[in-house]
Amino acid sequence: MSMRISTSSAGALEEKTRAAGSSVLAALFLTALKIIVGLATNSLGILAEAAHSALDLGAALMTLFAVRASDRPADDRHPYGHAKVENLSALFETLLLLITCVWIVWESVRRLFLERETVEASIWAFLVMAVSIIVDVSRSRMLRRAARKHDSQALEADALHFETDIWSSSVVLLGLAGVWVAQRQSHLAWLESADAVAALGVAVIVIGVSLRLGGRAVRPLLDGTESAVVDPIRAAIQATPGVHGIHRLRVRTAGPQTFVDAHVLADRRASLWEAHALADAVHDAVRTAVPRTDIVVHVEPVPPAASNSVKGEGS
Numbered sequence: 001m002s003m004r005i006s007t008s009s010a011g012a013l014e015e016k017t018r019a020a021g022s023s024v025l026a027a028l029f030l031t032a033l034k035i036i037v038g039l040a041t042n043s044l045g046i047l048a049e050a051a052h053s054a055l056d057l058g059a060a061l062m063t064l065f066a067v068r069a070s071d072r073p074a075d076d077r078h079p080y081g082h083a084k085v086e087n088l089s090a091l092f093e094t095l096l097l098l099i100t101c102v103w104i105v106w107e108s109v110r111r112l113f114l115e116r117e118t119v120e121a122s123i124w125a126f127l128v129m130a131v132s133i134i135v136d137v138s139r140s141r142m143l144r145r146a147a148r149k150h151d152s153q154a155l156e157a158d159a160l161h162f163e164t165d166i167w168s169s170s171v172v173l174l175g176l177a178g179v180w181v182a183q184r185q186s187h188l189a190w191l192e193s194a195d196a197v198a199a200l201g202v203a204v205i206v207i208g209v210s211l212r213l214g215g216r217a218v219r220p221l222l223d224g225t226e227s228a229v230v231d232p233i234r235a236a237i238q239a240t241p242g243v244h245g246i247h248r249l250r251v252r253t254a255g256p257q258t259f260v261d262a263h264v265l266a267d268r269r270a271s272l273w274e275a276h277a278l279a280d281a282v283h284d285a286v287r288t289a290v291p292r293t294d295i296v297v298h299v300e301p302v303p304p305a306a307s308n309s310v311k312g313e314g315s
Contacts, residue, residue: 066154225253
């Protein structure tokens, strides 16, 4: 027996698309702004952030595609739907982030140990990073709200991505401040390396987020689940009146959807109608505990000895 949860409404899809679309526009604006100011000031920190924002743009475009593709209904070739497109989108973001980290680390090491370059800590450099932080704060909050409302892993990954941008931009601001001080205080000339060190700080932050996003993306693709998802489902089934135990429970996730295959034990003397009613009760209990669940319930009779034992304990 099974029950299929309907796909998101047209209104939900429109809201998710609007959130992802605004993220694309914001990433495009920040990328262009950082490239212009980074080249004008020769700041590696800002250029590293420009590369980061360029990858944010690619990630935002992938998220926009993912939220639309994942909402397509199941078909003959994809009986479980298309929700795993969101997981693929998160994995794609991870790969993009790791690629840009390689360039940032190399360029930082080159400027620190091989070839010194002068950075101009102008007012424009500070302004572009301040604008970046403001835009990222607004964008991450909007994406986080939409992700929670629609249980969208793609939007959640995008929100986490841009929350990281806030911290990395703050690191670059500190680096520029160090350069500004060094240019005015000769005894603090060592602070001229602060820009390259800040870029390394950006790379460290991005690597940490990449590993986090990658782990969350790969787990569903390999049909792995977390106890935070399985435990509420198990508890809901065990608490359902008439269930004497769980013989087998398999849980997998795909984007915002959860698929459950449960074999539950029931009184061997139950009629077909009673077994059917028990399966319906398990459906309702699981869907209350974990929304957007597609569950298949198989009812099995409790062996005679176990059935008598359960009956005696419950009487």
